Amino acid sequence: MAESALLRVCNLNTEFIIPDKGPARALEDVSFEVHPGETLGLVGESGCGKTTALMSILRLLPSNARISGQVFFKDVDLFGLSEKQMRAYRWRELAIVFQGAMNALNPVMRVGEQIREAITLHGLMSSSEAEMRVGELLELVGIPKERGAQYPFQYSGGMRQRAMIAMALACSPSVLFADEPTTALDVMVQAQVLELLNDIQQRLGLAIVLVTHDLGVVAEMCDTVVVMYGGKVAEYGPVDVIFNDPQHPYTQKLLESFPDLNEPTDPSTDSRQVLASIPGAPPRLTEIPPGCRFEPRCHVRIEKCKTESPPLMDVGENHLAACHLLK
Amino acid sequence: MSRRDYLLRKFLFSLLTIFVVLVINFMLFRVLPGDPVRSVIGRNVRISAEMQASLREQFGLDKPVFPDQFFATLQQWAGGNLGVSWSLRQPVAEVLMSKLGNTLLLIGLGQVLSIVFGVALGLFAGWKRKTSFDVGSLTFSLIAWATPTFWLGIILLAAGSTWLGLPTGGIVSPQNVGKPLYTVLPDLARHLVLPTLTMTILYLGEYMLIMRSSILEVLSEDYILTAKAKGMSHWQVLWRHGLKNAMLPIVTMIALNLGFTVSGAIYIETVFSYDGLGKLFHTALVRQDYPLLQGAFLLLAVSVIVANMLADILYTTLDPRVKAN
Ligand SMILES: Nc1ncnc2c1ncn2[C@@H]1O[C@H](COP(=O)(O)OP(=O)(O)O)[C@@H](O)[C@H]1O
Ligand code: SF4
Numbered sequence A: 001m002a003e004s005a006l007l008r009v010c011n012l013n014t015e016f017i018i019p020d021k022g023p024a025r026a027l028e029d030v031s032f033e034v035h036p037g038e039t040l041g042l043v044g045e046s047g048c049g050k051t052t053a054l055m056s057i058l059r060l061l062p063s064n065a066r067i068s069g070q071v072f073f074k075d076v077d078l079f080g081l082s083e084k085q086m087r088a089y090r091w092r093e094l095a096i097v098f099q100g101a102m103n104a105l106n107p108v109m110r111v112g113e114q115i116r117e118a119i120t121l122h123g124l125m126s127s128s129e130a131e132m133r134v135g136e137l138l139e140l141v142g143i144p145k146e147r148g149a150q151y152p153f154q155y156s157g158g159m160r161q162r163a164m165i166a167m168a169l170a171c172s173p174s175v176l177f178a179d180e181p182t183t184a185l186d187v188m189v190q191a192q193v194l195e196l197l198n199d200i201q202q203r204l205g206l207a208i209v210l211v212t213h214d215l216g217v218v219a220e221m222c223d224t225v226v227v228m229y230g231g232k233v234a235e236y237g238p239v240d241v242i243f244n245d246p247q248h249p250y251t252q253k254l255l256e257s258f259p260d261l262n263e264p265t266d267p268s269t270d271s272r273q274v275l276a277s278i279p280g281a282p283p284r285l286t287e288i289p290p291g292c293r294f295e296p297r298c299h300v301r302i303e304k305c306k307t308e309s310p311p312l313m314d315v316g317e318n319h320l321a322a323c324h325l326l327k
Numbered sequence B: 001m002s003r004r005d006y007l008l009r010k011f012l013f014s015l016l017t018i019f020v021v022l023v024i025n026f027m028l029f030r031v032l033p034g035d036p037v038r039s040v041i042g043r044n045v046r047i048s049a050e051m052q053a054s055l056r057e058q059f060g061l062d063k064p065v066f067p068d069q070f071f072a073t074l075q076q077w078a079g080g081n082l083g084v085s086w087s088l089r090q091p092v093a094e095v096l097m098s099k100l101g102n103t104l105l106l107i108g109l110g111q112v113l114s115i116v117f118g119v120a121l122g123l124f125a126g127w128k129r130k131t132s133f134d135v136g137s138l139t140f141s142l143i144a145w146a147t148p149t150f151w152l153g154i155i156l157l158a159a160g161s162t163w164l165g166l167p168t169g170g171i172v173s174p175q176n177v178g179k180p181l182y183t184v185l186p187d188l189a190r191h192l193v194l195p196t197l198t199m200t201i202l203y204l205g206e207y208m209l210i211m212r213s214s215i216l217e218v219l220s221e222d223y224i225l226t227a228k229a230k231g232m233s234h235w236q237v238l239w240r241h242g243l244k245n246a247m248l249p250i251v252t253m254i255a256l257n258l259g260f261t262v263s264g265a266i267y268i269e270t271v272f273s274y275d276g277l278g279k280l281f282h283t284a285l286v287r288q289d290y291p292l293l294q295g296a297f298l299l300l301a302v303s304v305i306v307a308n309m310l311a312d313i314l315y316t317t318l319d320p321r322v323k324a325n
């Protein structure tokens, strides 16, 4: 399986140095793989490190971050590259649509120009060819190409997000990171954007890493799921296995109030509401307990959970979970 | 409100402001102490009462202040006639125009240099935040900003003339006085160094501080992260996405500032005996030359108002968000 992976994240550890407080261990030993054409869902409650994981891979974290581990893109170790070499991979191979992208476009630059810039920057085409491509990209995401001459403030929220997606596709990347691409949008527009992502993936065959809160979206869009808790991978496996036979107590709780996969999804079933039903709060990253990070909130914890951190174990075909109960 | 209506309103408001300035300008000089006739002819010269009366008549000072003097003055001003300088016995407008060029030269050079260096310094300091470069230029800027004009001028004058042998005053050397300036450029340049440097340092600090905080704000914006994620180098990010956004609030500030630099030049010109408006105003003040002072005040007020108007136009032109509304 490893041979065919486009992106392999191995034992990613990320800390933020916080003055007077010591390091905040935002990610610990996070590993996952992304295969061509696959949609990988990254789920977990707010603050569990989803954005940090994407930013670590792209090496775009602020200077107070310390990263270790390995990230292979087609067998090239991204962490071994110089900053200049790394730039050639950004957007060209690994593009991202940011969380809350309302301000992700430059307010004083025309939208079309911002897309064109991404293409010419990587020297993919001449300026005039890029101009054509910008028109195609905008139409691909359902924006009339004339509107490329407009500024972001002339766009609605949904249009901005679609423009961001068009921009992310500009260099035909191998992997698209979509960090909660619909959070800031209203429900109707959310559905449109997701449909667009789905449609694009069918047509272009690129891999998508989709960060989301919404289990309904995961069920609909993803092939594989990584469930994260407190900076660690709690469970990792194919979407139908995770939904039908969750092994980790946290995943089980998450899915408990989630309606059956085969029933139509109710857009109001958001994992945030479900999460609120699990008493307690995630661990503080500056004071990580020695045992299982979920222990304070776990309904089935045992003695050793307090002292020993459970390793990620094989629990089925392509299915991993980290819990002491799964021996 | 469309942009045109907005600018039109601003323009009408500017006209109104100028009128108010005119009224104040007129009144102010009628309540000032001192006998202008005395100051024209000198305090100790004996002069007959008839002679004094005829001088008063000549200058229109025998008529009541309101309405006669007021309307007479307004009518003159409207026709571009700012009266005759009592001390120089030349039309005020002519005197002002003859010095305007020199002052614009000093202000122009000083402002261009302080804007270029201030903005560049602020940009790099903000970008290299918390490094020794940042701390160093921040300290320098704060000191430069807080330094009194007069003091800095004198220090530079002393240092420049002692160590660099630069001229201490004037706009050209005595033997070149009266020649057209373009024929004596090297000499002019040597005389310009110190006053220009003074003005540059004085304004540089302010521009640096504004630019620094502006770029810091911009660099924390989401679209900067987008630019980095696109694979741009730090330079490209700064140049293509940082600069324009950070400059927007500053362009307006600079335009506003320009209006006040004319009055700022008074100190510098006085210190360096630079033959410009500032020195002229100083002389006018000392000699109680009402018409000249009125003309000077009018010029200062109008330059501030015009700069305001300019700032508005720039603001509505450069930012597409404002332009469209
Ligand atoms: N630059 C930073 N400095 C310090 N802590 C940070 C920084 N960025 C993120 N964190 C912390 O790392 C944790 C993970 O954040 P994030 O990756 O944004 O979570 P998610 O995307 O899953 O909501 C959070 O606790 C957050 O406070
Ligand atoms: S290891 Fe223990 S505390 Fe952690 S999830 Fe499993 S049972 Fe719960």
Ligand SMILES: [Mg+2]
Residues within 6 Å of the ligand: A050, A051, A052, A099, A179
């Ligand atoms: Mg996030």
